[in-house]
Structures are given as C-alpha cells and as structure tokens.
Amino acid sequence: MKISCQKTALLNGINIVFKAVSSKSTMPIMQCILIEASYQEIRFLANDIELGIETIVEGTIIEPGKIALEAKMFSDIVRKLPDSEVLIETNSACQTNIRCERSKFNIPGLSGEDFNYLPDIEKQKSIILSQFSLREVIRQTIFSISDQENARMMNGELFEVRGNHLRVVSLDGHRISIRNLQLKESYDSMKVIVPGKALNEVSKILSGGPEDEVRIYVTDKHILFEFEQTKVVSRLIDGDFYKIDQMLTGDYETKFEINKKELLNCIDRASLFIKESDKKPIIMQIENSNIYMRIDSSMGSMNEEIEISKEGKDLRIGFNPRFLMDVLRVIDDDTVSIYMINSKSPCYIRDEENTYVYLILPISIAA
Amino acid sequence: MKISCQKTALLNGINIVFKAVSSKSTMPIMQCILIEASYQEIRFLANDIELGIETIVEGTIIEPGKIALEAKMFSDIVRKLPDSEVLIETNSACQTNIRCERSKFNIPGLSGEDFNYLPDIEKQKSIILSQFSLREVIRQTIFSISDQENARMMNGELFEVRGNHLRVVSLDGHRISIRNLQLKESYDSMKVIVPGKALNEVSKILSGGPEDEVRIYVTDKHILFEFEQTKVVSRLIDGDFYKIDQMLTGDYETKFEINKKELLNCIDRASLFIKESDKKPIIMQIENSNIYMRIDSSMGSMNEEIEISKEGKDLRIGFNPRFLMDVLRVIDDDTVSIYMINSKSPCYIRDEENTYVYLILPISIAA
Structure with missing residues (x-):
C-alpha cells in the first residue's frame, strides 16, 4: 500500500475513528486503525465490536492495499508532523514508512487479515434528521442514562419512531428524560435501545448544522448512523424498554x-x-x-x-x-x-x- | 467585622492569596484565609509558613474586625455568587454571614487569633525590576530546578545581584539555566536562594507588563516581592549555592x-x-x-x-x-x-x- 494525504485530512480521519479503538482489549488488532486503500478511496476503520466507525480520508492512492496500525502511535506521529503532505508506504512485512517533509518514521504494522470489519447493514429505509437535531437530542437526554452495569437497558436510550415523530428516552430509576422531535417524513414504526457510549461518540463526531443530514438505518442487532464520509455502527441493546407512558x-x-x-x-x-x-x-x-x-x-x-x-x-x-x-x-x-x-x-x-x-x-x- | 466588596474584587483577592493556603497542614487555621478590616483597608492573608501572601481588596469597612475563613469553602461560595455587591458580616461567635442579592450563606469562622502573620521584613533597599521581566526570568529558568527533596539547594533558584546586574540560576545536576538581566540602577551585592514554589506562585500572580514595577526586599531569612496591592514573602533556602562559574x-x-x-x-x-x-x-x-x-x-x-x-x-x-x-x-x-x-x-x-x-x-x- 502506498498513499499520500494532507496531514490535516489524516488527523481528522484518525480523530473520527479513534473513538472506536478498544481501550481495554489486549488483542493487538483491536488497538489498531485499519487503513484500506482500494476502490478509489482511502478508508480508515476502527471497531471494538460494540462500536465500529469508518470514514473516508481524502488522498491519492499510489498503490492499493491495507495495513493496521497501532492507533495511539499512529495518531501521535501524525499529530506531531508538519502541516504538509504525508506519504504512507508499507512493505510486504507490514513495516510502515511514514514520510512528511524531512521526517521519516518506520513503525511495525499488522496485515489486517484478522481485522473485525463493520457488520453489513442492509440499507433499506433510512430515517433522516439534521446533524444539529441529533446532537441536541442526545445532549438533552444522555445525562440521565445509568452507568450501572447490572441495568443494561438503562445504559442506553430508547429511539422510538411513530409516523413522523421521533421520541428519545433515557432513564436511570430516579428520573426520566424525554425529547420529542418532528421528522420531515413519516416512517414505519421502530423502537430500539441504543447504547449511551455510541450516542456519546456520535454526538462528538457530528459537526454539521441544521442543514446537514444524518441517515439512520436499523436492523435487528445494529444501528448505523451515516453522515458525510462517516459511518458509525453500534450494537443495539436487546430487550423491551421500560413502559414509561403510564408514569x-x-x-x-x-x-x-x-x-x-x-x-x-x-x-x-x-x-x-x-x-x-x-x-x-x-x-x-x-x-x-x-x-x-x-x-x-x-x-x-x-x-x-x-x-x-x-x-x-x-x-x-x-x-x-x-x-x-x-x-x-x-x-x-x-x-x-x-x-x-x-x-x-x-x-x-x-x-x-x-x-x-x-x-x-x-x-x-x-x- | 462587617465589610462590603464587589464579587470580582473579592474573588481576585482570594485567588491571589489562595496560593499560600496550606494544602497539607491538618491545623484548621493553616487552611484559612484571614480577612482583616482595619486601618482603612481590607487585607486578605494566607500563610503556609514557607510562603505567605497578603493583598488589599477594595471595599467598604462598615465595622472593623477580622475573621479567618476556611479557604476552599470561602472561595467556592464567592465564585458561585452573582456578579454583584457582597456583604460579609461576623458575629462574636465567629459565625460569618455572606450576603449577595438574595443569597445568604452562614459559615463558621475562626477568630484568627492564632493566625501566622507574615514576618516583618525590614524594608531597607529594594531591588526594582519590571513585572514582565521577573515573570520572564522565572519562566525561562524554573523548569530546571530539581524536585528531589534531598537536594534542598536545587529546589530553588539563585538570585544574584552585582551592581546593576541580576543573574538568576537554576540547576538539577544534569543541566544549568542562567538568565542575565540589566537593572536600571546599581545595588549592593546580594546572593540568595529562593524556593521554586514561591517563584512559581509569584510568576502566576504577576499580571503587569514592562511598565509595572515589582520591588524585591531581602533579609537573612526571607525575600519579599511587593507589587501593586500585593506582598509575597518566602523563606529563603539556607546555604551557599553551587559554584557554577568554573563550569x-x-x-x-x-x-x-x-x-x-x-x-x-x-x-x-x-x-x-x-x-x-x-x-x-x-x-x-x-x-x-x-x-x-x-x-x-x-x-x-x-x-x-x-x-x-x-x-x-x-x-x-x-x-x-x-x-x-x-x-x-x-x-x-x-x-x-x-x-x-x-x-x-x-x-x-x-x-x-x-x-x-x-x-x-x-x-x-x-x-
């Protein structure tokens, strides 16, 4: 693999996917960012199984290929590079050469063969809302989820769509937070529990305003947030959410x-x-x-x-x-x-x- | 005691003297800021024996007196008050009433009888330099003092005056930092070792520029930095500093x-x-x-x-x-x-x- 990107584009891509790099796993591949240069685009991926993020980084593919780089080291190196063009080149032993102006780095990489790709989400109907609205809805409810591990269902938020109406609910046993939002279109009814961690990370990455869209796809097990060049996939929390209407x-x-x-x-x-x-x-x-x-x-x-x-x-x-x-x-x-x-x-x-x-x-x- | 001050003036005074409040002592009086309203001025004092700071806070003295208030709580309360006039009133049992708009606080205080006042520094000749220069000189040398407790002399900086020349030196056994500064006037020769902690705090409080003066007084045991409405007194480190000229x-x-x-x-x-x-x-x-x-x-x-x-x-x-x-x-x-x-x-x-x-x-x- 051999690619060339601007430092700012690289760093931006790293910052986006970094939130899905596992901080706990002891498996080296889980601590990596996968760079995949193919199909005319450079993709960065990270996936800690609960949460997976991929984003497209602008740049030139000189030789297609892929490499998994230890995320912390890769991020530190790129952050400290001059604000200029960066060349990333790997050899058959996965040694990776990073060059920028007169700086040359050599770090070991992994082939990425055992990298956990993001699950395939069947993209049927998407729910569309503005990046601004999603960010606000999360900010205004996320504080009342519970961090107690024995209350799995309280670790997430209910996202419930009925017609053109989205309701987001979080609760921790002492309080309930509800945000209701009018959607532009009507959708089939849907009810899922999204882990708080995923919502936190999504709201940090969402930088767009009221004009910028985010598309949400849901399957039995996963939720996919798609916006700009980025996809965030999270596992859903299994089960029926608390019946709050009677309260x-x-x-x-x-x-x-x-x-x-x-x-x-x-x-x-x-x-x-x-x-x-x-x-x-x-x-x-x-x-x-x-x-x-x-x-x-x-x-x-x-x-x-x-x-x-x-x-x-x-x-x-x-x-x-x-x-x-x-x-x-x-x-x-x-x-x-x-x-x-x-x-x-x-x-x-x-x-x-x-x-x-x-x-x-x-x-x-x-x- | 009964005084009235603007919240911003109070908070500024607290922030200045807070740096000399003991964080380690278990004696309640050492964790206090002393407020002394007398002689037409309101003084705030704190003193952890190594370092003592006093500053004058603008305000109205309605009834002279003094009180020692637990620094952390006093600081927290004032910080959270509305930006308005604050009335502080004590009773004979040292209960202290703090009022601002419609907020009323009652906290216990100490009489301040056993407060450690700043040592009396005989103000003979002062060395004068600009606040900007002193701040710069400290910033450019303080990083190479040692924090090892068994090397007392390396925990401070040498301040050496010869004629109209000030030399500031710090060293930690691996490196030496020296800043030389021309003074406006000539002074008697002087050589003292000032603890790094005092210098750090002084440089944080010094907010003035090249036009604003700081006056330095030295005795056998102490150094006094005097600027604007504030006095910082520090113990000196005893002993002869390392002979660095031969190096x-x-x-x-x-x-x-x-x-x-x-x-x-x-x-x-x-x-x-x-x-x-x-x-x-x-x-x-x-x-x-x-x-x-x-x-x-x-x-x-x-x-x-x-x-x-x-x-x-x-x-x-x-x-x-x-x-x-x-x-x-x-x-x-x-x-x-x-x-x-x-x-x-x-x-x-x-x-x-x-x-x-x-x-x-x-x-x-x-x-």
Whole structure:
C-alpha cells in the first residue's frame, strides 16, 4: 500500500475513528486503525465490536492495499508532523514508512487479515434528521442514562419512531428524560435501545448544522448512523424498554414558571453544602409567589428566595440537587415550567409542546 | 467585622492569596484565609509558613474586625455568587454571614487569633525590576530546578545581584539555566536562594507588563516581592549555592545555528519513541551543514535531517530529549546558537550577549 494525504485530512480521519479503538482489549488488532486503500478511496476503520466507525480520508492512492496500525502511535506521529503532505508506504512485512517533509518514521504494522470489519447493514429505509437535531437530542437526554452495569437497558436510550415523530428516552430509576422531535417524513414504526457510549461518540463526531443530514438505518442487532464520509455502527441493546407512558401524567397540583438561570445558579450555590455521598436533599418551599431554598449542613447553611409565577397549592419538596441541575443545564429556554403533585410524587419540567419532558423523583423529607 | 466588596474584587483577592493556603497542614487555621478590616483597608492573608501572601481588596469597612475563613469553602461560595455587591458580616461567635442579592450563606469562622502573620521584613533597599521581566526570568529558568527533596539547594533558584546586574540560576545536576538581566540602577551585592514554589506562585500572580514595577526586599531569612496591592514573602533556602562559574567556558569545537522551531518539532517527534523511563538518548549527528537525528526503538524508528549553519568539527552526541525541548520552548529567538566541545562535555545554548545561557550534559553513546 502506498498513499499520500494532507496531514490535516489524516488527523481528522484518525480523530473520527479513534473513538472506536478498544481501550481495554489486549488483542493487538483491536488497538489498531485499519487503513484500506482500494476502490478509489482511502478508508480508515476502527471497531471494538460494540462500536465500529469508518470514514473516508481524502488522498491519492499510489498503490492499493491495507495495513493496521497501532492507533495511539499512529495518531501521535501524525499529530506531531508538519502541516504538509504525508506519504504512507508499507512493505510486504507490514513495516510502515511514514514520510512528511524531512521526517521519516518506520513503525511495525499488522496485515489486517484478522481485522473485525463493520457488520453489513442492509440499507433499506433510512430515517433522516439534521446533524444539529441529533446532537441536541442526545445532549438533552444522555445525562440521565445509568452507568450501572447490572441495568443494561438503562445504559442506553430508547429511539422510538411513530409516523413522523421521533421520541428519545433515557432513564436511570430516579428520573426520566424525554425529547420529542418532528421528522420531515413519516416512517414505519421502530423502537430500539441504543447504547449511551455510541450516542456519546456520535454526538462528538457530528459537526454539521441544521442543514446537514444524518441517515439512520436499523436492523435487528445494529444501528448505523451515516453522515458525510462517516459511518458509525453500534450494537443495539436487546430487550423491551421500560413502559414509561403510564408514569407520565398531565395532572398537577402546583405549577410555576421560574427564570431558569436564577434557579440553576441558586441550586449550584446551595449544593456547595451537599456532599454527593450524603444524599441530602435541597429543600424547596414553594409559597405564594416565591420559592425559598434552604440548606443546613455541618459545613454551614444557605438560604435564598426566587420569585416565581405560580398556579395551585403551596408545597414543600426535596430533591437531589444534581438531578435538577442536569436538566436545567440542557434546557435552552430562559423560563421553565415546573409541575408538581405533592412531596412524594415526581415533578415534571416540560414545555407547552412537550418538546422536552423531564421527570424527577423527589427525596422524601421530614414534614 | 462587617465589610462590603464587589464579587470580582473579592474573588481576585482570594485567588491571589489562595496560593499560600496550606494544602497539607491538618491545623484548621493553616487552611484559612484571614480577612482583616482595619486601618482603612481590607487585607486578605494566607500563610503556609514557607510562603505567605497578603493583598488589599477594595471595599467598604462598615465595622472593623477580622475573621479567618476556611479557604476552599470561602472561595467556592464567592465564585458561585452573582456578579454583584457582597456583604460579609461576623458575629462574636465567629459565625460569618455572606450576603449577595438574595443569597445568604452562614459559615463558621475562626477568630484568627492564632493566625501566622507574615514576618516583618525590614524594608531597607529594594531591588526594582519590571513585572514582565521577573515573570520572564522565572519562566525561562524554573523548569530546571530539581524536585528531589534531598537536594534542598536545587529546589530553588539563585538570585544574584552585582551592581546593576541580576543573574538568576537554576540547576538539577544534569543541566544549568542562567538568565542575565540589566537593572536600571546599581545595588549592593546580594546572593540568595529562593524556593521554586514561591517563584512559581509569584510568576502566576504577576499580571503587569514592562511598565509595572515589582520591588524585591531581602533579609537573612526571607525575600519579599511587593507589587501593586500585593506582598509575597518566602523563606529563603539556607546555604551557599553551587559554584557554577568554573563550569562555564567560552571554548567550543563545534558551533551551529539552527531554526529553533524546526529543531524543537523534530525532537518532539523523535521523543515519541522514547519512554521517559528508558533514559534513551536522542542522537544528533552533526555533519557538514546538516544535523541528522535518529531514534531506534522497539516501537519503531525515526530519522530526520535539519539544515544548520556550522563552524568547526563534525560531532555525534546524545541527549535526553526533554532537556533540549525544555530549553527550546522558553527561548523566544527564532534561531538559536548551540556550542559543543565533544560527545562527553556539556553543550551550551546561548545568545551573543549571554542574556541566556543553558548548559546541558550529554548522555554517553556507543561510538
């Protein structure tokens, strides 16, 4: 194999596929990026079985072929090269020569014979949405997946399509995050659980805006995200997702609107006195047109009031401050509406159109 | 005590003195910032015995007094306050009330009776230089102090004044860094060893430019840096500094000029194949008007050549690549001059005027 690429194109390709290089495997081939120069294009691939990424790198194929290079070393070398043309050439023993201006590197490679290619995804119907929307939908829900290994289903997000409607759901047993999105077209119904890791990586690679598309293909076992010159394939999580509809209610006893930034900053200040390990709640006293926040701890105390516009009953309720902050941080609106029933029932943060719905369980407090 | 300050002024004061808060001590008072409101000014102080910092914070004294507050909590609270006026009020039990807009914090404080004040420095003659120069001089030498605790003298830098000349020296047994600086006035001779920690912190706090002064006072045991509203006092390191003059020679067998950035980037690339633990040298083959760099390791090999403008003999010599990079990173010149004698003698990197002189010992290599 002999190819020539610009350093920036190479580095970009490496950065994209690097996210699927296995950090845990002890098998050398799993720690490699495969370079495949054939069919008029140069492809970079990495695959840790759970997640596989391939992308096309612009360049000239002087001699077709393929080589697997240890990803970390390959990435480090390219990063440190001058911003110029880079020639990559392999010999029959898989020794790889990387040249750029007057720098010459020689590193050992692997033939790539035992490389795990990305699974073949039958490309029937794709679901199309904008890169911007997918990135936003992930950002606004990913924080409430669980990282507990014994709750496999909570390690991923539900992607559910019905007609022209996409619903993305994540939950961790204490809270549920839901984003609803209108699609341009209608599709057959679909319901899959996508691992959080894949979604995290996809959202990092997606650089396009509202005009740039991403196509999503789904099979029994896999999901494929295709955009620009890049394909990301992830295994799906097996099983039926939690039935959340019965947990969602439109009823409330107390509703108030509050300045999002004021509430977020107030909780942030209050949480100075709460150690994560304490599991101490922040207590909100909702009274007339104010919320009174109060924290008492051995480290000190804090209280603050915020004006609200309220309908319904007064209420005293306690929450894990981090759960509230996680939600408030991802909402773009200046004002948020919060719905509550009583001090033991979940609270809802949602907009009028149900574009987003966040459910948070309270922590029971002494009366 | 009752004072009122703007949040930004408070935070700035905290950030300055925080560097002298003890991170190791288990004595509560050592982990505090002392606020002292008296004599028409609000002073913040911190002192971990090795290093003490005090600074004046702008604000209004409503009731004079003092209080010692746990530095981390005080800093966290102020950082999270709205950008507005902050009222700090203490009661006779040292409970401290911090108010800003509608936030109210209560934290316990200490009376500050057992606070270690900064030592009194008799202010006789001060040495004056610009904040910019002091910051630069520290930056260009501090990297070659030793962090080995059993070499106390190498944990600091020599500050030596003779007439209108300041020399700053650091060394770690493998290399010596020297910066020479012309002062505006002449002073009595002086020679002290200043701990690296103090210099590091001073250079972080110094924000002024070439027009802003810093005044340096020295006693038997202490050095005081005074600038703007801030005083930094450090203990000195006891003892006579190494006699380095006999190690410095003007003789050389090989001299070459080289593009600093090309050399730095080349060594940086080559060092990819050198693990710090290996202590493998990077080998420079100086031949005619080129340097040939070559690295061979189990991970791969690299070679590169760089054009130089040379006087004297050809030479093959090996170095710890980090030592060369440390020096090249702090030199502002585009072209550097390197002087060598043979493969076993130190090499010198210096400019014509000896503004900077860097000595690096080579690593012996097989012939």
